[in-house]
Amino acid sequence: MIEELKNNYGYLFEEALLEEINDVAILKEFKADVTIIETESYIVSIPLLLSGAIKILREDENGDELVLYYLERGDTCATTLSCCMGQTKSKIRAVSETDVALLMIPKQKMSEWLSKYKSWQEYILQSYHNRLQEFIEAVDTIAFLNMDQRLLKYLRDKALVNHNDIISVTHQQIANDLHTSRVVISRLLKSLEKQSKIELQRNQIKVLEL
Structure with missing residues (x-):
């Protein structure tokens, strides 16, 4: 798995962090159109996407859904990160758009690595920024198009x-x-x-x- 990690994240993370990810991560694979995260579920792992694409949806009280954005190779989900930090239930549903391979990182590693690895800190902050931009684009799409x-x-x-x-x-x-x-x-x-x-x-x- 370390070679796949290097191919996907070697340009982002230093060798020591890649080794730690390799030690603790669990590889999971999903076929297309499979629910990966359910609304109102507790999040216990942080996903790192190795391949494929994931659709992030918001669901209302009637069960109607709206696509917010997509995650692709090299991405993680800011909403998942927020749930891990705040120990709150998920407010989104994640569905595999294509066949997907991802690494699940234990949530306790998130805060540990924030203080230990600058590259991880930059990656998490950039992920928050990217997802915020996509949220704004989703709102603009609904409001103005x-x-x-x-x-x-x-x-x-x-x-x-x-x-x-x-x-x-x-x-x-x-x-x-x-x-x-x-x-x-x-x-x-x-x-x-x-x-x-x-x-x-x-x-x-x-x-x-x-």
Whole structure:
């Protein structure tokens, strides 16, 4: 596992920290579309993403969801970090967008390494900054973009994290992620196709403008 660690985090962390991560981390793998973290669950480990992409969602009291942002290789989840520090329950749900491999770090190591390794401190602070920017972007998207613009951004983001301009997703799944109805999504997808921004295929969508 140490070689995979070096390939993914060698440019961020010093050798001693990589060795410690290798000693305490548990490798976990998930197939696509598997819930990794449930809302209202206690967090006992910090994830370091080795490969794949994870979708972070917020769920309301009725069970409706909204996609906030994606995590990719080299990322960790700031919300998870906050829960570990504050010993509070998770307010998000994390679902594997693709097949995922990640390392689970015991939460007590987070504070220990903050004082021990400057690279870890910088990594955690940068992770908080990145996630804050994505939260702001998510709020701006909801507040200032029309649904057709939100839909196109959603499709582009999904294509980018999957590294593929062809997306396998149903209209209902998109509706769930954007907190709207399938009828609205179907109508807007046809409109985007007429504008030559996407191409609708059988059970797939090709994004023409990334």
